[in-house]
Amino acid sequence: MELYDIIFYLFAAITIGSAIVVVNSKNIVHAAFSLLLTFFGVSGIYVLLGADFIAVVQIMVYVGGILILLLFGVMLTNRITNVDIRSGSIQVIPAIIGLAIFTAILFWTMTSTNWKSEKFELPTTTAFQIGDILLSEYVLIFELLGILLLIALIGAASIARRDKE
Amino acid sequence: MEVGLNHFLTVSVALFALGLYGVVTRKNAVMVLMGVELILNSANINFVAFSRFGNLGINGQIYALFVIILAAAEAAIALAIVLNIYKTFANVNIDEIKNLKE
Amino acid sequence: MSETANINISIAILLLPLLGFIIVLFFGKRFPKIYLAEVGIISFAFILSLVVGYSKLTSFLHQDLLFSFTWINFGNVPKIGELTVDLGIKIDNLTVIMLFVVNLISMLVHIYSIAYMEGDKRYSRYFSYLGIFTFSMLGIVLTDNLLMMYIFWELVGLSSYLLIGFWYEKQSASDAGKKAFLTNRIGDIGMFIGILILFTNYKSFSFDFIYSQIANGILPYGSEVWLTAAGILVFMGAVGKSAQFPLHVWLPDAMEGPTPVSALIHAATMVAAGVYLVARIFVMLTADAMLVIAIVGAVTSLFAATIALTQNDIKKVLAYSTVSQLGYMIMALGVGAYTYAFFHLVTHAFFKACLFLGSGSVIHSMHHEQDIREMGGLKKKMPITYYTFLISTLAISGIPLTSGFLSKDGLLAGTLAFGELTGHWLIPIMGFLVAFLTAFYMFRLVILTFHGEPRNQHKFDHAHESPFVMVMPLVVLSVLSTFIWYTPNPIGATDGWFATEWVQTPQTVVPETSRFDFMVREPHEASVGEHGLIAHSEKYEHAMHWAHYPAMILSILLGGLGILLAFTMYQWKKISPDNIADKVKSLYKGSLNKWYVDEIYDASFISGTLGLGNILSWFDKWIVDGIVNGSATLTRVFSKISGWFDTYIVDGFVNATAFISGFIGLNFKRMQTGKVQTYIVLVVFSIIVLFFIIGPF
Numbered sequence A: 001m002e003l004y005d006i007i008f009y010l011f012a013a014i015t016i017g018s019a020i021v022v023v024n025s026k027n028i029v030h031a032a033f034s035l036l037l038t039f040f041g042v043s044g045i046y047v048l049l050g051a052d053f054i055a056v057v058q059i060m061v062y063v064g065g066i067l068i069l070l071l072f073g074v075m076l077t078n079r080i081t082n083v084d085i086r087s088g089s090i091q092v093i094p095a096i097i098g099l100a101i102f103t104a105i106l107f108w109t110m111t112s113t114n115w116k117s118e119k120f121e122l123p124t125t126t127a128f129q130i131g132d133i134l135l136s137e138y139v140l141i142f143e144l145l146g147i148l149l150l151i152a153l154i155g156a157a158s159i160a161r162r163d164k165e
Numbered sequence B: 001m002e003v004g005l006n007h008f009l010t011v012s013v014a015l016f017a018l019g020l021y022g023v024v025t026r027k028n029a030v031m032v033l034m035g036v037e038l039i040l041n042s043a044n045i046n047f048v049a050f051s052r053f054g055n056l057g058i059n060g061q062i063y064a065l066f067v068i069i070l071a072a073a074e075a076a077i078a079l080a081i082v083l084n085i086y087k088t089f090a091n092v093n094i095d096e097i098k099n100l101k102e
Numbered sequence C: 001m002s003e004t005a006n007i008n009i010s011i012a013i014l015l016l017p018l019l020g021f022i023i024v025l026f027f028g029k030r031f032p033k034i035y036l037a038e039v040g041i042i043s044f045a046f047i048l049s050l051v052v053g054y055s056k057l058t059s060f061l062h063q064d065l066l067f068s069f070t071w072i073n074f075g076n077v078p079k080i081g082e083l084t085v086d087l088g089i090k091i092d093n094l095t096v097i098m099l100f101v102v103n104l105i106s107m108l109v110h111i112y113s114i115a116y117m118e119g120d121k122r123y124s125r126y127f128s129y130l131g132i133f134t135f136s137m138l139g140i141v142l143t144d145n146l147l148m149m150y151i152f153w154e155l156v157g158l159s160s161y162l163l164i165g166f167w168y169e170k171q172s173a174s175d176a177g178k179k180a181f182l183t184n185r186i187g188d189i190g191m192f193i194g195i196l197i198l199f200t201n202y203k204s205f206s207f208d209f210i211y212s213q214i215a216n217g218i219l220p221y222g223s224e225v226w227l228t229a230a231g232i233l234v235f236m237g238a239v240g241k242s243a244q245f246p247l248h249v250w251l252p253d254a255m256e257g258p259t260p261v262s263a264l265i266h267a268a269t270m271v272a273a274g275v276y277l278v279a280r281i282f283v284m285l286t287a288d289a290m291l292v293i294a295i296v297g298a299v300t301s302l303f304a305a306t307i308a309l310t311q312n313d314i315k316k317v318l319a320y321s322t323v324s325q326l327g328y329m330i331m332a333l334g335v336g337a338y339t340y341a342f343f344h345l346v347t348h349a350f351f352k353a354c355l356f357l358g359s360g361s362v363i364h365s366m367h368h369e370q371d372i373r374e375m376g377g378l379k380k381k382m383p384i385t386y387y388t389f390l391i392s393t394l395a396i397s398g399i400p401l402t403s404g405f406l407s408k409d410g411l412l413a414g415t416l417a418f419g420e421l422t423g424h425w426l427i428p429i430m431g432f433l434v435a436f437l438t439a440f441y442m443f444r445l446v447i448l449t450f451h452g453e454p455r456n457q458h459k460f461d462h463a464h465e466s467p468f469v470m471v472m473p474l475v476v477l478s479v480l481s482t483f484i485w486y487t488p489n490p491i492g493a494t495d496g497w498f499a500t501e502w503v504q505t506p507q508t509v510v511p512e513t514s515r516f517d518f519m520v521r522e523p524h525e526a527s528v529g530e531h532g533l534i535a536h537s538e539k540y541e542h543a544m545h546w547a548h549y550p551a552m553i554l555s556i557l558l559g560g561l562g563i564l565l566a567f568t569m570y571q572w573k574k575i576s577p578d579n580i581a582d583k584v585k586s587l588y589k590g591s592l593n594k595w596y597v598d599e600i601y602d603a604s605f606i607s608g609t610l611g612l613g614n615i616l617s618w619f620d621k622w623i624v625d626g627i628v629n630g631s632a633t634l635t636r637v638f639s640k641i642s643g644w645f646d647t648y649i650v651d652g653f654v655n656a657t658a659f660i661s662g663f664i665g666l667n668f669k670r671m672q673t674g675k676v677q678t679y680i681v682l683v684v685f686s687i688i689v690l691f692f693i694i695g696p697f
Helices: A003-024 A028-048 A052-077 A092-112 A127-134 A139-160 B005-025 B029-053 B058-089 C003-027 C032-059 C093-116 C123-142 C146-164 C171-202 C207-215 C224-241 C250-256 C259-268 C270-280 C287-308 C314-334 C338-365 C383-397 C403-422 C426-450 C457-462 C468-480 C498-502 C538-570 C579-590 C599-607 C614-625 C627-671 C676-694
Strands: C065-077 C081-091
Touching: A003 A028, A003 B005, A003 B029, A028 A052, A028 B005, A028 B029, A052 A127, A052 B029, A052 B058, A092 B005, A092 C676, A127 B058, A139 B058, B005 B029, B005 C676, B029 B058, C003 C032, C003 C065, C003 C081, C003 C093, C003 C123, C032 C093, C032 C123, C081 C093, C081 C123, C081 C146, C093 C123, C093 C259, C093 C270, C093 C338, C093 C468, C123 C146, C123 C259, C123 C270, C146 C171, C146 C224, C146 C250, C146 C259, C146 C270, C171 C207, C171 C224, C171 C250, C171 C627, C224 C270, C224 C287, C250 C259, C250 C314, C259 C270, C259 C314, C259 C338, C270 C314, C270 C338, C287 C314, C287 C403, C287 C426, C287 C627, C314 C338, C314 C403, C314 C426, C338 C383, C338 C403, C338 C468, C338 C498, C383 C403, C383 C426, C383 C468, C383 C538, C403 C426, C403 C538, C426 C538
Parallel strands: none
Antiparallel strands: C065 C081
């Protein structure tokens, strides 16, 4: 077993293990912190796939942004002083049955498909290429996403503070 | 067995299933959002994996980047909605909010 | 002006109303005067359309200006091959004339609405809706392919829904909007299927490409039957939009909208879109498809004309007459009288818009009274409205010196020639019958509204001539309803420029075996007239020539007879307004269904045996009083049957659909727990089931 493989299994274990905690934990704050670990694990997988830039973005945006937002959400919507920070599950049995079959199908599809699996030679650092292609081929989408983020920002602010009525 | 495409895809499938499980079973709306984030991450792993192994090339990473951006926007909006729900119903347990039925 | 300049200006014409819509919609609340921008923009678009029209009809008379670009390139799709979706515009003579008509009427309606809608609380919203409507209509006119046609078609449906239901606080108005939208949808489904048949076969939406393929002998699924089916299915879209039988039910209800909207949508533009569509697909219509179209048109026109006889609401009469006239145009296209169908579309747009705006002027001055029984004598109070209304009425009745005479005469000659050539004599007979009925009910409307003594003194006292901005459009439109704009010869459209130079029947692309033998495909030696190619055979030209004078004499005769009948029936009441008039009045109030029966009939009906039922009574009269009474009775029966058909069969279908949906909904309601998560679980299971159904197992 090479080092690469060992690191992969490590990250995969971190990712999936913490994801299981996320979806099962009774305590919502625990779940949020496990999510942090999941994001780290996914970020490690990106590094293993040669996507260094995406890995950094993953940590910055998910951990630095989205996770903080989620924690804010937790704090603002649970009366911490009133203890009710726990959260249960519903319809566990049908979900497990359905998802087991569903996962089996996905897995079957994955193994039975003849993927083109030779490695694509990516440059050692992808930031240059990504920046280049983002501002040439995908420039319109890039701009549109900027506008979308602005709209989301304004929309979120206006939805969240609509309390005067 | 050398780590190849299928290994990454397996992680992705597991993450997807767990995310969907979270979305379906959790009572708390914020927890549901966490499930959604897991699903998005699993999709991203796929994109990056195919960028490495298929002939998607650098485009796959670009798509992953876009998904991350959209996830950020989605999280902001969704949390704003959750806050609004909280103001209206005084809780965020979506199994208790059945207004869709009426 | 160069080709590109023309195209660029046309695109500007298309986009200007959209700009107006956006400006007025977003700034309407902040700047209440912003509607003037919309009016200005439409006026500017109108001037541009004049420029393009002039340039096209002088410099490029026999040349189509084309512009297209690839919208989506699917590349090489497996099993299909190269697939692209192109958008584009095509400017031919039809287009520039329609651009002119749509922009002119839209502009006049905008100006008119300034006064008519004054004080409405959604004043600027109204103008923005007018803008989006004009935009969608211009899109239909300019497009060179079926896809864009369909997109703008639906946009027109949407904006008409917004406009008809503009006063949505009123239950009837919002119902009418919904009815219009849903009824149109039925036709649009057919149109959509037709478009898909063509697209799956030709991999293109472009009119020109599809027609060139058909001309090369490539038929949909290799069969002429499918070509007929595609033609009829696309025509279904026109059935919905142009309010043809049996989907005409929405148009009379749509009169709930503001009156200028009725003028814009239900006289000049939206309903004309259906006729325009049929004109666009005319070259690919097979003989069977044309016959179906002709019959639908003829039935519609007769059907609507008989209903128009019984209406009391000034706008309802106009609505049914619109349906009737649209039936005329569709019928004319069906019999191959392409030129005259389009000619009638244009003339009808002007005089019917004038009639609607005139009725709006009356309604405005009578403080939203629409019942003609409450009117009368308005001639003295509103002279300009009266004379413009009269000119338009003369035009719709087909009286010489008006534009309506020219187009109607040519159209009826076309049906007569069709009867001569194919033996379908019923179509011209129905056409002439409608000409008679039209003259009758239109003059009844004029007499009851403007002539005689005021029947509601209070409202009459308050009536006044409308302000300048409302009267000006009436004058413009009534001036355009005279013959001089189309031909210098008041009795022959063929001596002019409109029906010969500007609009020519295109060459059909249908294979010889499935087209009428009088339609030619190759430019025929003998039929190449001095004006270039004409797509009818020599035989047809002869038949047309033969039909010209009989049609003209018959239509003048029947129109005159209708007017005469209207005068004897409704002016006579003015002469002796004593005993009988009182009885008639009490009958008016007592029974809405019988009010339209003429006075002779009424008098004898009342003096007749009281114990006999209505049916026995008119049967008696029919035998005793002979043909005059007989025709009146027949008309009444027709009206009743059509009314019954409307209420039970046509409405019944609509209601049954709603009921079934409701029933299914009630039962499926139980599955709805209201929990989003349950739905997601169901979705997951559904995906699994789907996977096993269509999956690789």
